[in-house]
Amino acid sequence: MAVKKFVVGLFDDEAVLFPAVKKVRAAGYKLHDVYTPFPVHGLDHAMGLRETSLHTAGFVYGITGTTTALSFMSWVFNSDWPLNIGGKPHFPLPAFIPITFELTVLFAAVGMVMTFCYLCQLMPFVKKHIFHPRQTDDKFVMVIEVTEKTNAEEVKSFLAGAGAQDINEQKAEAGWWFGRWDKDDEPYLRKIQTTNA
């Protein structure tokens, strides 16, 4: 990813945040993201995010699990190590169903959790820039990207008009990078430090 410039504004209340999000979109500014301390109902619609495809991924993981379970068990009991168990046939479908079901659920659940983490860029040993420490506590943080077409000062006064507090401008890495939570700052900061030393 790349280092970009952002304007960050803090909101106290959902009731102020919602109209502000709408105003920002109507004014044509590029909304980077909105960070909230808890899931806010309907915010994704207000932000104009597209419907997630996570459930489609879940379906694909699910049928992968079904196929894996059925093909592995049939291979084991028919060609690799055929056993006579209680006189049942070598392809006892009813006996396979519970395991097939479990594996379907397991694949779907684990796959979806990992896909979700990947999409949100949340993972162990991965760091992301935090725009304001209180976004995980009690404040709603709106981040607007400053492109060539936007004037940072104009965005600041716009946010102040929409009810934001503590407005500031930040230069930050937009994506994730490898690093431990307690050290390994953003890559571009590291570079600056080495040149200074």
Added chain:
Amino acid sequence: MKDQFVVPARLKKTSFVLMGVGLLTLLIGLVAFRGEHSTRFWAGLLQNSSFFLLITLASTFFIAATTLAHGGWQIAFRRVPEAISMAVPVLAAILFIVVMILVFGGRDDIYHWVNPHHVAEDKILTWKSAFLNKGFFTIATILTLGLWVFFTVRLRKMSIEEDGWDLRPETGRKLLWRNTVVCGAFLVVFTLSVGSTTPWIWLMSIDAHWFSTMYSWYTFASTWVSGLALISLFVVYLKKHGYLTFVTEEHLHDLGKFMFAFSIFWTYLWFSQYMLIWYANMPEETEYFQPRVWGQWRPIFFLNLLINFVTPLLFLMKRDTKRNYTAVVFIAIVIIFGHWLDFWQMVSPGTVKDLVFPWFEFGLGLGFVGLIIFLVANQLTKAALVPKNHPYLKESIVHHT
């Protein structure tokens, strides 16, 4: 806001035509199935009357379960399940007449345990006769039907009476409390009847030698998912005709989720019943599946699984189908037909034995559908479509999934 339902002439005509078809089929059946063929006549009646009674009773269960769970989302259309449940008294009367004729009418082709000679010669039936006898059958039937009708009518009456109350918090608390008490008492009755004894005596005793502890739950799951489909059909019908202003696709989405979930629940019970019997492979248990899986009924047996599991699973999986009125109507009709077919394969292999095209059973079913449309449309006119004093009404209006 259109809050008072008026039965459209077209709906009335449809219900009369369907009832006419049912009555005509009944008369043709009376002529066509005489003497030794009369088994099919009574099997068809037993299948249809029990199925349609139980799917309307599912509406009472819906009201009771959502009330006890303090669910607010369904209040905007609560008058719909209430109206459907008011078909229970009539259908209960029909079923009562049918089973009483089967038990006391001097015939033993449906319930062969009613014949004392069979019982005397048969060790299993002798042993079961403490439970499977005419007296117990009659008392249990009267008791369950009576209690179902009592609670259904009571819930409906309370709901209409509450329209004359007010919106003060104390009144709201009183309303919730007395509904909770009645619904709780009904659920005890429902669990002991539909959840255990009733399907045993009405349907499982057709195959009197056989037994399955999953049977009642299986019957419950079958009728409950069809009952939800029936509620969805009426909700969509009213919505399409400009009623139920507060009902949106959010409410429909939740009904769709219920249909999806309970189709899977039905399959879970279907499989649990089948797999244990398949695994143990004991003759007294497998005899039930012999005609269904390896006999003439094999295509129906697997069609049942296809219609009631695979179709709703794949169709209702997507969010958009659950929120689309036409799609919900389609799948609701499929589910009701599928579970009607399920009841057919529960009743007929043990009575009629041979697989025949079910024109008679289906004709009777159409008659029952007409009767339900007629009764429910009539009940819907008797009260406003929104229970305006219910404390959870606001929660239902702003409902959002």
